[in-house]
Amino acid sequence: MGIEFDDAAASRLADCAAEVALSLRASAQPRRNNAEAALHDFDGAYSRLFEAARVTESQDRTRLATALESLVEQVRTAQRQADTERERLADVAAWRQREADRDLVRAGGGLPLQPVLDWSSSVFDPEPSGRPQRPSPVSAVFSARSRQRTGGRSGGRSGADPARLRKFAAVARVQDSSTEQDLVRMRNAWAVFRNRCSWVPVDGATLPGGFGDYLNENADDATWGDRIADAFSAAGGVSLAIATLDIAVASTFSPGLQRLLDPSLTPAEVAAAWAALGFSDADVRALPLTTQLQIANLDGIPAAQRDIASRAVLSAAVEDPERVYRLMGLRDTDGAVSLDEFREQVVALRDGVNRADQLATRVKDPSEDVAQLVGFGVSNGALVAAVVIGDLDTASNVTVNVPGAKTNVGGMGENVTAASALLKAAWRGRPDESFAVVSWIGYRTPEPVEVFSQKRAINGGANLASFLDGIHDSRGSAPRSVTVLGHSYGSTTAAQALTQTRYRIDSFVSYGSAGFTDTTTPAHLNVDQVYATEGSADRWANVGQFGRTDPREFEDVDTFSAEASDDGKKVTGHDMFPDSGVGYLSPNATSQHTIAKIIATGKP
Amino acid sequence: MHTDAAGLTQDDVVKMSLHQEFDVYRHHYEHMQRLLKEAQLQVHDGEWEWGGGDDLPMNGADGVAALTGSTFKNSYYLTSTRLWSPPGRQRDLQPMTDYFTEQGWTIQHRTIAEDQEVWATTGDGWQIQYTAQENGNNPLTVYSEPFWTNDSNALSTAVYGRSTATFPDQSRPGVYPDFPEWDDPIVNKPKI
Numbered sequence: 001m002g003i004e005f006d007d008a009a010a011s012r013l014a015d016c017a018a019e020v021a022l023s024l025r026a027s028a029q030p031r032r033n034n035a036e037a038a039l040h041d042f043d044g045a046y047s048r049l050f051e052a053a054r055v056t057e058s059q060d061r062t063r064l065a066t067a068l069e070s071l072v073e074q075v076r077t078a079q080r081q082a083d084t085e086r087e088r089l090a091d092v093a094a095w096r097q098r099e100a101d102r103d104l105v106r107a108g109g110g111l112p113l114q115p116v117l118d119w120s121s122s123v124f125d126p127e128p129s130g131r132p133q134r135p136s137p138v139s140a141v142f143s144a145r146s147r148q149r150t151g152g153r154s155g156g157r158s159g160a161d162p163a164r165l166r167k168f169a170a171v172a173r174v175q176d177s178s179t180e181q182d183l184v185r186m187r188n189a190w191a192v193f194r195n196r197c198s199w200v201p202v203d204g205a206t207l208p209g210g211f212g213d214y215l216n217e218n219a220d221d222a223t224w225g226d227r228i229a230d231a232f233s234a235a236g237g238v239s240l241a242i243a244t245l246d247i248a249v250a251s252t253f254s255p256g257l258q259r260l261l262d263p264s265l266t267p268a269e270v271a272a273a274w275a276a277l278g279f280s281d282a283d284v285r286a287l288p289l290t291t292q293l294q295i296a297n298l299d300g301i302p303a304a305q306r307d308i309a310s311r312a313v314l315s316a317a318v319e320d321p322e323r324v325y326r327l328m329g330l331r332d333t334d335g336a337v338s339l340d341e342f343r344e345q346v347v348a349l350r351d352g353v354n355r356a357d358q359l360a361t362r363v364k365d366p367s368e369d370v371a372q373l374v375g376f377g378v379s380n381g382a383l384v385a386a387v388v389i390g391d392l393d394t395a396s397n398v399t400v401n402v403p404g405a406k407t408n409v410g411g412m413g414e415n416v417t418a419a420s421a422l423l424k425a426a427w428r429g430r431p432d433e434s435f436a437v438v439s440w441i442g443y444r445t446p447e448p449v450e451v452f453s454q455k456r457a458i459n460g461g462a463n464l465a466s467f468l469d470g471i472h473d474s475r476g477s478a479p480r481s482v483t484v485l486g487h488s489y490g491s492t493t494a495a496q497a498l499t500q501t502r503y504r505i506d507s508f509v510s511y512g513s514a515g516f517t518d519t520t521t522p523a524h525l526n527v528d529q530v531y532a533t534e535g536s537a538d539r540w541a542n543v544g545q546f547g548r549t550d551p552r553e554f555e556d557v558d559t560f561s562a563e564a565s566d567d568g569k570k571v572t573g574h575d576m577f578p579d580s581g582v583g584y585l586s587p588n589a590t591s592q593h594t595i596a597k598i599i600a601t602g603k604p
Numbered sequence: 605m606h607t608d609a610a611g612l613t614q615d616d617v618v619k620m621s622l623h624q625e626f627d628v629y630r631h632h633y634e635h636m637q638r639l640l641k642e643a644q645l646q647v648h649d650g651e652w653e654w655g656g657g658d659d660l661p662m663n664g665a666d667g668v669a670a671l672t673g674s675t676f677k678n679s680y681y682l683t684s685t686r687l688w689s690p691p692g693r694q695r696d697l698q699p700m701t702d703y704f705t706e707q708g709w710t711i712q713h714r715t716i717a718e719d720q721e722v723w724a725t726t727g728d729g730w731q732i733q734y735t736a737q738e739n740g741n742n743p744l745t746v747y748s749e750p751f752w753t754n755d756s757n758a759l760s761t762a763v764y765g766r767s768t769a770t771f772p773d774q775s776r777p778g779v780y781p782d783f784p785e786w787d788d789p790i791v792n793k794p795k796i
Contacts, residue, residue, distance in 0.1 A: 311795065315796050318796065354794040354795065358760055358761070358764040359660060361764070362656045362657025362658065362659070362660055363657075364655055364773075411676075413663075413757065417666065417676065418666060421663075421666070424655055424656060428685065428687065428735070429737070430739075569668075577665055577666035578665065580671060580672045582670075583666060587662075587683065588668040588723075588731070588747070593719075597719075604717055
């Protein structure tokens with residue numbers, strides 16, 4: 001009877017553990033060199049995280065190698081003990097054989113010889129020990145420590161060279177790939193040892209699992225390096241807030257960011273939360289798309305940074321419409337734009353924004369020569385967006401133009417061209433002032449049959465009120481004047497909004513209005529002066545006013561003409577900019593001239 | 605078929621490449637500058653303030669004259685504004701009115717609030733607006749009537765992409781940045 005101990009299996013385990021330990025110790029210095037190279041130009045809290053992870057890796061590597069070397073010693077001891085036990089068992093077996101032989105002699109010689117034979121055997125061939133050798137238990141114990149990879153509540157910023165981080169990640173992966181093969185060999189050797197050497201008790205067996213955990217931590221380090229490298233690259237290689245990096249590496253939202261994205265916040269609270277975060281343009285660029293989508297549509301964030309987020313989302317929508325369609329939840333929204341409509345509107349909006357970029361570069365000082373996309377998202381299943389000609393964060397005079405029925409973001413090109421013409425016309429009235437004109441398509445505009453309902457105006461009014469308050473809250477200083485223009489159902493929507501705004505609007509211009517309800521009469525509006533016009537050739541405004549009141553009928557509304565002035569041009573229909581004829585914002589229309597003057601001076 | 609300000613139909617323009625449209629556009633732009641210069645010189649030969657860059661096409665469907673079937677995509681117009689402030693806030697439209705009359709152009713006068721305007725239609729696709737504003741500024745704006753295009757976005761991008769112009773704050777009549785050539789390199793690419 002033998003013992004369950006395969007010496008070859010034990011040798012294989014001991015040899016393997018010894019080699020792996022040697023390999024781990026040998027690769028410690030290259031690993032350290034690789035990590036230290038990445039630390040060049042790496043600063044801030046994330047640099048400290050990286051250094052701490054490097055130290056933990058180094059210590060775990062040493063502990064793992066030590067555990068493997070200890071295993072080698074234990075297995076060697078077990079082998080020696082197995083040899084001893086095997087020898088003992090062989091001795092016992094041989095003695096028993098001899099004793100059997102002596103029993104035969106005793107049987108042949110009779111009783112007289114028996115005492116002599118017994119004495120002889122006890123002196124010259126005593127019975128070997130019957131006490132078996134007890135093997136020492138083998139203990140293969142190691143657990144990897146987890147490494148912290150997010151800054152959590154630590155504030156501040158970090159900067160790093162993305163190329164160095166990527167190199168670290170690539171080299172670390174190569175280094176770890178050979179260690180992963182060592183792990184496989186170790187696991188196999190260990191499993192065979194456990195199977196074939198059951199004579200040896202095992203006290204602890206956490207080493208193979210811990211070894212795997214150690215490599216998983218190393219892999220996470222490499223992934224971490226790549227992710228923050230991507231974030232730094234997206235940011236243009238400048239420093240990033242810790243909260244931004246936390247999202248980039250682990251989708252972990254800092255308490256400040258969680259606060260910002262709380263949907264119950266008012267624009268003022270959003271502005272305060274944003275200011276507390278201290279995010280730079282680079283931070284916004286480095287955020288993942290889902291967070292950029294949220295930032296893009298938060299009223300209260302400065303226009304410049306909403307522009308960065310909104311353009312990132314629009315770019316993604318052009319490149320991968322299906323992904324962004326899903327991301328916006330449109331696939332699961334009843335009555336939402338179809339994917340084909342989404343594709344079409346996204347491309348048209350892209351063209352509109354590019355057109356705005358072009359036109360904005362031709363804007364005259366002191367207006368800023370920029371265009372801004374301040375929001376790109378969804379409202380009631382419709383795509384919504386707002387594009388500014390000028391700088392919404394700094395312009396002295398802000399105008400927000402709200403369109404009416406059947407408008408969608410696909411028509412942004414026409415809107416921004418009209419906005420550009422309006423800005424130029426306003427400049428003629430006040431060449432020393434800066435202007436920003438917003439084409440706000442921030443609500444689901446009604447289909448013609450929905451014009452008689454107030455539903456779209458109520459929803460859109462809430463969106464617009466938030467947008468208007470957000471302009472004030474996001475700026476360091478209030479604009480000198482804010483003018484809201486509402487065309488057709490857009491004026492109905494704007495009136496709804498102006499019952500809710502916290503900040504007073506200077507002028508509200510209603511043109512070709514679909515009417516105001518009893519609860520949105522000028523007396524209810526948070527505005528200094530309401531103006532209204534409607535062309536005599538506009539056949540549709542009157543139809544839309546069914547159940548509502550033509551704003552020109554209110555005593556405190558200042559009306560102005562959309563007719564020919566002397567031999568000037570009169571509006572020939574209902575449109576803001578018609579396919580043919582003269583629209584309310586056509587550059588030679590009396591109405592456009594007057595609206596531009598109200599924007600510039602606050603008076604017709 | 606409806607003809608545009610250059611007497612072309614949509615079918616005529618469909619046959620044109622973007623390169624050809626670009627060259628035609630440059631021709632329109634330079635003609636607009638000549639009209640502007642001649643009108644400016646009637647009232648003031650000194651410095652005029654620019655109303656911003658004037659080299660990009662605007663929405664032809666929203667132009668100063670109707671072009672049946674025109675849309676944002678398939679049409680455009682050009683416009684340019686210069687402004688000067690006569691000493692003593694003079695509000696004298698007569699020299700400009702006389703000039704417009706001498707040219708045989710149709711003239712319209714209008715008063716919008718306190719602003720007085722004279723508006724000329726040349727009859728060959730251009731309109732000129734000169735305003736004596738109550739604030740003392742006198743802007744002069746030239747508009748083209750709408751032209752057909754195959755793609756106004758493509759045309760705008762072609763012009764903007766090649767433009768290296770720095771538009772002055774002020775200039776004397778007839779001074780404006782060179783319009784780009786088709787063979788010029790693309791220096792301004794779309795951001796999205």
